[in-house]
Amino acid sequence: MTRSVPAGHQRSAAFEYFTTKKDEFVGWARKFSLFPYPFVTACCAMEFMSVSSTLYDTDRFGAALPRFTPRQSDMLMVVGTVTHKQAPILRKVYEQMCEPKWVVAFGVCASTGGFYQNYAALPGIDKIIPVDLYIPGCPPRPEMVIDGIMKLQDKIAAQRHPIINQEF
């Protein structure tokens, strides 16, 4: 992807260096400040409780405090089976979240529908919203979730983080 230079700026080495460092810095800050919104619909919730409480403790990765309003969260964790009847609600929750936002499909049902290949279940939430990270398993082990969160942190750290405008 080629980035155009904003008016008034020359594509100088100093400017490139500064924006790269800015992205790096903001990415570092954001990856340790994930506010999860738990969209919890099914049995994977038990693993979610396990992984977020003391024994496995996602607080170590800065992803501890669940926000129960999508407007205050930036990581949507879809935990469990989503049915066609539930899909409009998930879509609305996703749209209510402010940028930047990331979506985690927690467990095989959220990722692909799992063994629910029938009239009721949505075959994967990526049919209706973009997904950043898939965590397989039925349910996934806490270690897998932690590994997934670390992968998401790597992804966030390597992303561009436009703050002032699209070009900066």
Next chain:
Amino acid sequence: MSEACFDKIRDTFADVVSETSVAHGILVLVTEAANVFAIARVLKENLGFDLFLDVTAVDWPDRDLRFDVVYHFYSTREFVRVRLKTRVPAADPTVDTLVPLYGSARYMERECHEMYGIVFRGNDDLRPLLLYEGFVGHPLRKDYPKQKEQPLVPYRK
């Protein structure tokens, strides 16, 4: 104790029930669709079956009378269960509602209606219960395609 109760029920319905059996401790009665309401009324008012457990259906695609409609009743005095079965054709899968006897039948008949397309004559509220408005077909019928999807939210891409 339940045997005496079963005998009494068999005697009471000897002329309207075509076959009886006992399966897993449950007395099974098979009857015509037209008799269901009358039998349920006697079960409730005379024999003490005060709890209506469930109504569901079974789809037999190759049979003339394609659907079994299956009712379960429980007596909280005798501690016994009765299963009442009737057969209805696919062209007119209609039975009488049990709502005047058991209020709880209202929701169970809604579910049976959406899943199998059984029509409960007299139930004025047969809107979808677990499914959503606009769903076409009856998903628990054997001829409903297993992989068919009717999404409410348009898919991406």
